[in-house]
Amino acid sequence: MNDKQHRIGALLHSILRYLERRRGEVQGVDLILDKLAVMDLRPEQMGDVLPQATRHDEVLIKAIAGIKAPELSHIASCLQAAKDDLVWREDNAQFYPPSVDLGEGYTKCNLHTMLIGPDACGYTHEDFSLGIFMLGPRTLYRDHNHDAPELYLNLSEKSGWRFGTHRWQDYHAGSLIWNRSGAPHATRVYDCPFISVFVWLENIKARCNLINFDDWAEIERHLARHEQ
Numbered sequence: 001m002n003d004k005q006h007r008i009g010a011l012l013h014s015i016l017r018y019l020e021r022r023r024g025e026v027q028g029v030d031l032i033l034d035k036l037a038v039m040d041l042r043p044e045q046m047g048d049v050l051p052q053a054t055r056h057d058e059v060l061i062k063a064i065a066g067i068k069a070p071e072l073s074h075i076a077s078c079l080q081a082a083k084d085d086l087v088w089r090e091d092n093a094q095f096y097p098p099s100v101d102l103g104e105g106y107t108k109c110n111l112h113t114m115l116i117g118p119d120a121c122g123y124t125h126e127d128f129s130l131g132i133f134m135l136g137p138r139t140l141y142r143d144h145n146h147d148a149p150e151l152y153l154n155l156s157e158k159s160g161w162r163f164g165t166h167r168w169q170d171y172h173a174g175s176l177i178w179n180r181s182g183a184p185h186a187t188r189v190y191d192c193p194f195i196s197v198f199v200w201l202e203n204i205k206a207r208c209n210l211i212n213f214d215d216w217a218e219i220e221r222h223l224a225r226h227e228q
């Protein structure tokens with residue numbers, strides 16, 4: 001095991017240990033831990049892929065620096081240490097058909113890396129993915145759904161969410177969001193970048209669908225003017 005693999009493994013295990021401590025709080029955490037328990041995560045099973053840097057490195061540095069909650073400090077330091085070992089990718093083409101309009105904010109700055117999943121930097125899995133997801137400041141990630149049941153572990157201090165209604169709610173660092181298969185959700189990012197752990201439990205090959213809401217343009221205008 002080389003140093004790079006060691007740092008990626010440490011990041012993954014910091015996340016797994018954290019989720020283990022939250023067992024029982026949200027149904028999804030238990031389902032995820034059960035699936036992880038039967039995976040072969042021995043160091044010798046780990047891949048050795050070439051890192052891929054990102055044009056959003058400055059935003060990513062800010063996002064990691066913005067992880068302040070003491071309970072997340074181990075994940076934060078492992079992520080900081082492994083940042084340049086990871087393969088960073090942007091979403092658009094992979095998860096949505098090319099004709100879909102995801103909005104200017106999302107298109108301008110979204111980023112993820114996979115620690116487990118197809119083409120992951122850590123362990124390959126064809127129907128499960130676990131990684132880190134980031135959005136730039138003042139961004140609306142428009143309402144959408146997907147077949148894959150999804151867990152977010154929010155690392156950034158504050159982010160706005162809504163789940164199939166017009167009502168937004170703020171979530172703090174360490175909050176867990178479990179989106180069942182097909183459940184609509186949208187994310188609103190304030191002045192600091194949004195960063196989270198994400199997990200897709202199964203059905204990960206199915207594409208995402210946008211769910212039209214009539215207030216996207218208004219929300220995006222407010223975000224751009226720093227009004228929310």
Ligand SMILES: [Fe+2]
Nearest residue numbers: 146150179185
């Ligand atoms: Fe999602």
